[in-house]
Amino acid sequence: MRGAARTRAAVQSRAQLPEVTISEDGEVRFLHLGTEWIQGSMLIDSPFDIELEYVQRMMAWLLFVDPDTVSKRRALQLGLGSAALTKFCYKKLRMDTTTFEINPQVLAVCRQWFKLPADGPRLRVVLGDAGEAIRQPEHAARYDALQVDLYDHEAAAPVLDSADFYRDCRGVLTDEGAMTVNLFGRDASYEASLRSICEAFGDESVWAFRPTREGNTIVLALRTPQHPTRMALLERAEEIQTRWNLPAVKWLRLFKPVLAKT
Known part of the structure; x- marks a missing residue:
């Protein structure tokens, strides 16, 4: 039931939101939500690059579109984090970019400490519940x-993670659109999350990375299934790496359709 599926998000939105803090190690600035868990990061000398490996993998949708069309497309992030994805889509890819974030402190800290630009014609950060917003x-x-990265301060499991939620995600995509989701691939909730995504998108539309060393697994789901050859993916990956300095060639050793995993 939709109401039951959204209970956790509703509880979070009513509860007191965690305090946002930052830390640094000299080269990297980190964002925290009231715990030691890292919720995002930024290279201080390269604030518009993506520092974390799993966040870089959230850009794997680039493998499925013509690079020459990217700047004419629209990006949506659910969860601002340290604004790494929002900044990359806006500044590096030159895309029209929208982000939904529930915590006003996160937005304020990203503007002050993580070089998030002010809203403008191609950039907007909307404060509110992502699960409700995408249904408009x-x-x-x-x-x-x-790009979906909706973890609370405990970082135990996604705040929104039902098949109904992922159907809503599918509904905001164009025919050529793709969703990427951050999941904990070594957590017991991963298989349940993957089943929900496959239920919403269809097994033939879903791809997944191997987990990172930290346990993050990025899952990609296409609005319309695609089955490119490995050579076509390699050509695309090389161009992504050249244009945007993302390790896309390496991705191909770690990234497969979920049907190929069974």
């Missing part, structure tokens, strides 16, 4: 890249 009619079939 104006977002239907609007976005080519949807």
